[in-house]
Amino acid sequence: MTKRRILAGGIAQESHSFNPIRMGRDSFTITAGADAVARARRTNSTLGGIIDAADAVGAEVIVPTLYRAQSGGPVEDSVFAEMKAIMLEAARRGDFDAIALPLHGGMLTPTLHDPEGVLMQELRAIVGPDVPLTAAFDLHAHVTPEILATCDLLAAYLTNPHADQGATGLRAGRAALAMLDGTLKPALAWAHLPMLTLGNDRTDEEPLQGLQARAAAAVASGAVHDASIFNAQQFLDVPGLGQVVMAYSNGDVTAAKALVSELAADLWNARTRLIGRYPSLNDCLARAVAGAPRPLILGDQGDRVAAGAPGDSTVILHALLGLGMDLPAAMPITDPDAVAQCRAAAVGATVTVTVGGRFSTVAPPVTLTGEVISAGEGASLIYQGPAEKGQRAYVGPFAVLRVGALKVVLTARPYSYIDPEYYRVMGVEPRDQKVVVTRSGYHFTLNYAAIGECITVDTPGMSSYRVKELPFTVARPFYPVDEITLTPQVQVKG
Ligand SMILES: [Zn+2]
Incomplete structure (x- = not known):
């Protein structure tokens, strides 16, 4: 045969x-x-x-x-x-x-x-x-x-x-x-x-x-x-x-x-x-400040690149900055212009850039002054898993800006950060942080479980589960935006 x-x-x-x-x-x-x-x-x-x-x-x-x-x-x-x-x-x-x-x-x-x-x-x-x-x-x-x-x-x-x-x-x-x-x-x-x-x-x-x-x-x-x-x-x-x-x-x-x-x-x-409920961002950050025993790995519910959102929300960045700059933390922002400015200044330089908030409009852009500690044209990574273990991925142009103990990871394109390797290939070790932010709601919880406590936090934005705030038209009617009376019907083929 x-x-x-x-x-x-x-x-x-x-x-x-x-x-x-x-x-x-x-x-x-x-x-x-x-x-x-x-x-x-x-x-x-x-x-x-x-x-x-x-x-x-x-x-x-x-x-x-x-x-x-x-x-x-x-x-x-x-x-x-x-x-x-x-x-x-x-x-x-x-x-x-x-x-x-x-x-x-x-x-x-x-x-x-x-x-x-x-x-x-x-x-x-x-x-x-x-x-x-x-x-x-x-x-x-x-x-x-x-x-x-x-x-x-x-x-x-x-x-x-x-x-x-x-x-x-x-x-x-x-x-x-x-x-x-x-x-x-x-x-x-x-x-x-x-x-x-x-x-x-x-x-x-x-x-x-x-x-x-x-x-x-x-x-x-x-x-x-x-x-x-x-x-x-x-x-x-x-x-x-x-x-x-x-x-x-x-x-x-x-x-x-x-x-x-x-x-x-x-x-x-x-x-x-x-229909679930999530813990508040402020409560989670308060725990990190009070000295949670393990790093808190936060899923930004409202801006999940894993769900198709743009990854440039500054909601959590504003909250972290509000705590002062002493808390070791890492958070990603999609912003090609800021990446270009940091790369033009080169590693070691101090720059002032305005980041994020362009497509995710629930919080305004943030102007930061900090040191460029890492930058590059791109980097390859292999997921350590367990989710998608062995999967190869690539990040394009990036720069990492250090503002006090906060590391803002800037990328030209959005990434979900569902595996810690995303941070590592850009020069940031998640284990060394008190707070690590991902643009994911679920999947990061598998691959960061060994590093810290994984929590998806209630943040507003394009991928928020507050779907009544989103401009659905074609898909309606559906629950929970609409109340529907239904007896499910089974169809067959074959
Ligand atoms: Zn899925």
Whole structure:
């Protein structure tokens, strides 16, 4: 038998409808071919999981291209078009048996609210109905009817904070191979719920923990083949925003339908419990000043680059400055002009620059005078994990300004800082601080747990869970912005 081949690739980015900064090609890490496979093999990534599935049975993964970027504003149409052209050309060449796509599922372009669905539909149009097409998505994906109609099996992360990227890719890869073997005929049941989870949406806490456990038990018992609960990126002003509960039976859809019916009803009934509350910034900083035993690692809830916000909010910077400059602290600000000014002055110079507050307008810019202690054209890092351990990332132009004991890490582009290595490659050691700020709400808690106490703090801004303050129009009505009467409806395919 000839070696089976799986086509994998595409684009992975999470967009924020209200971030006005479009993401261009230079925000993406682009890999392809044997290099992409070598970089992803044995990493906790969706492509790594697809490769694991293939390696286990002696199959080969071919990657025409893979574009990856951090979360941010919508991606330029030209970037999506360039990636899609490469993928479609590879699909036309053929010479593969199945497709398994490592995507995010929550991307936008200025003209498309479902680019992943467009990619899948155009691939399907080329390969026809009989080639298995599966995908691995973040559980914050925006899952559309078009995706579900086109994709044979869609697997979501089962964890938030996300720790199972590789396992998700493995599910998608194995499903494609099982379809080739003829041992799997996915039959889908799914339900859409017009609601958001906002703040109480960790999968290691109730109510999602229990719902995920029931889905996992149904898979483990063999009642269904696979099950996913998509909690959706909360800042997509798109048609059909909300949760999607889905399960696949192997063959007869009955068991999947029953599981989805139960889980969707219970998720809808739990909607008020999924709206969380966060500790106040001032309370957290007071603890740091009073001498908390470990560094406090703060997630800036209102300006989470991990959720697509711009990362230039000065809310926490104002608060830190208000404490005086003696508290060892590190905080990031996206500001290309300030980076250029600091780099022009060079390391060791004292400069006065105005930083932040350009796109995040909930607090004004801050003028700082300090010493440039580090600067560069860019730096590479490898996530130490556990989340996304082994993942390579790159920071572009940067400078670190020291103001008393405060280190303000300035970058030309936004980063989530979900791994301490972001700070380290720019010359700041998080362990040496009393307060470290990240632009993340959940994921940093895994990778900083060994360093300090991780707390997401209640700050205003573009990624605040106070969604009634955001200009949603297209996505409405949805809970909790709107009160909705609903009995969840289960749909089936296959
Ligand atoms: Zn996510």
